[in-house]
Amino acid sequence: MAAYPDLFESSSDWLSHTLTNASADLPEVKTTFPDGTRISRKSVGVLHFSPPARRVNPNQEALIVSAGIHGNETAPIEVLNALASELLNGEWQLACPLLLILGNPPAMVAGARFLDANLNRLFNGAHDRPEYDGLPEAARAQFLEEACRQFAMAHPQALSHYDLHTAIRPSHREKFALYPFVADRKVPEMQCDFLLEAEVATLLLQHKAGTTFSSFSSSLLGAESYTVELGKVRPFGENDLHRFEGIKKALRRRFCGEESPAKQPPFNHLTVFEVVHEILNTGKNFQFHIPDDVANFTEYPPGTVIWEDDDTCYRVERSPQAIVFPNRDVPVGQRVGLMIRPQ
Numbered sequence: 127m128a129a130y131p132d133l134f135e136s137s138s139d140w141l142s143h144t145l146t147n148a149s150a151d152l153p154e155v156k157t158t159f160p161d162g163t164r165i166s167r168k169s170v171g172v173l174h175f176s177p178p179a180r181r182v183n184p185n186q187e188a189l190i191v192s193a194g195i196h197g198n199e200t201a202p203i204e205v206l207n208a209l210a211s212e213l214l215n216g217e218w219q220l221a222c223p224l225l226l227i228l229g230n231p232p233a234m235v236a237g238a239r240f241l242d243a244n245l246n247r248l249f250n251g252a253h254d255r256p257e258y259d260g261l262p263e264a265a266r267a268q269f270l271e272e273a274c275r276q277f278a279m280a281h282p283q284a285l286s287h288y289d290l291h292t293a294i295r296p297s298h299r300e301k302f303a304l305y306p307f308v309a310d311r312k313v314p315e316m317q318c319d320f321l322l323e324a325e326v327a328t329l330l331l332q333h334k335a336g337t338t339f340s341s342f343s344s345s346l347l348g349a350e351s352y353t354v355e356l357g358k359v360r361p362f363g364e365n366d367l368h369r370f371e372g373i374k375k376a377l378r379r380r381f382c383g384e385e386s387p388a389k390q391p392p393f394n395h396l397t398v399f400e401v402v403h404e405i406l407n408t409g410k411n412f413q414f415h416i417p418d419d420v421a422n423f424t425e426y427p428p429g430t431v432i433w434e435d436d437d438t439c440y441r442v443e444r445s446p447q448a449i450v451f452p453n454r455d456v457p458v459g460q461r462v463g464l465m466i467r468p469q
């Protein structure tokens with residue numbers, strides 16, 4: 127039986143409640159911890175925690191942490207569930223307002239990246255496009271945007287959003303983060319330190335705004351947002367959770383409002399890349415010349431043809447570029463990969 131039966135009914139924890147009720151339209155449920163922290167289950171997979179006003183919030187911040195935007199990226203889901211259980215079991219006290227999100231419960235049940243449409247292409251209003259009309263994932267994107275908007279309005283502290291993922295391909299750099307594009311923005315030192323604390327030693331700077339969850343929260347809510355890639359996609363039960371201790375410890379420290387620890391080698395230096403080109407499936411006899419099994423951060427020398435179609439031939443120019451997220455299996459108009467180079 128869960129510690130908070132009002133929140134999770136007969137399920138043992140947040141994750142099992144989310145999987146059991148994945149497609150249910152449950153009403154909001156609210157309860158209060160003995161220490162005065164208010165908790166609301168806004169919908170299946172969405173928990174809003176508000177510590178009492180008297181609680182000191184030393185980092186003066188509010189946090190949104192999401193996982194399971196892609197249903198088969200299970201390790202970050204297990205990490206968030208474990209942190210939620212610790213908090214609900216009273217193992218530590220929450221210092222800051224916190225919104226925890228498991229993004230796509232029906233896809234989590236199916237063990238799939240998504241069911242009808244890739245949820246992480248439906249934010250920043252993209253859910254309103256006619257081609258997504260009536261799809262549950264479009265409704266979920268709209269709901270999550272609204273939940274984040276309300277959270278940001280209720281808690282005007284500095285807002286950070288970490289959207290946790292794992293990658294389809296192996297990677298020469300196992301853990302890396304993406305910083306959504308917002309004009310004239312520079313990554314704050316404190317965020318670099320947090321990424322290193324989480325054992326994420328590589329950062330990619332996006333070159334234009336997109337329709338991802340982190341792009342929405344940074345562009346429209348003014349959050350410091352990051353998509354964080356923590357390893358490789360594996361089914362529930364097959365993750366080596368030791369490899370995710372870094373992010374778990376770093377998030378727990380932020381939730382508790384503690385100071386950032388001193389940097390420890392090898393996580394004392396962030397390597398930064400910039401995105402120079404987003405490869406899109408143009409549909410016009412589009413051909414992608416990268417093999418299916420290539421690892422993220424594989425480098426290509428100048429002159430390599432990466433893709434071509436009826437109108438364009440994209441060739442690496444001047445200095446080497448590396449590929450991230452190669453995936454030819456996407457609908458026309460969607461991303462097939464990113465080309466990056468060191469900053």
Ligand SMILES: O=C(O)CCC(=O)N[C@@H](CCC(=O)O)C(=O)O
Pocket residue numbers: 196246291292293294295304338340353451452453
């Ligand atoms: O490994 C892959 O090809 C995809 C892993 C993943 O889901 N990545 C995110 C990145 C989002 C971003 O660009 O910020 C995605 O593709 O949605």
Ligand SMILES: [Zn+2]
Pocket residue numbers: 195196199291292
């Ligand atoms: Zn993902």
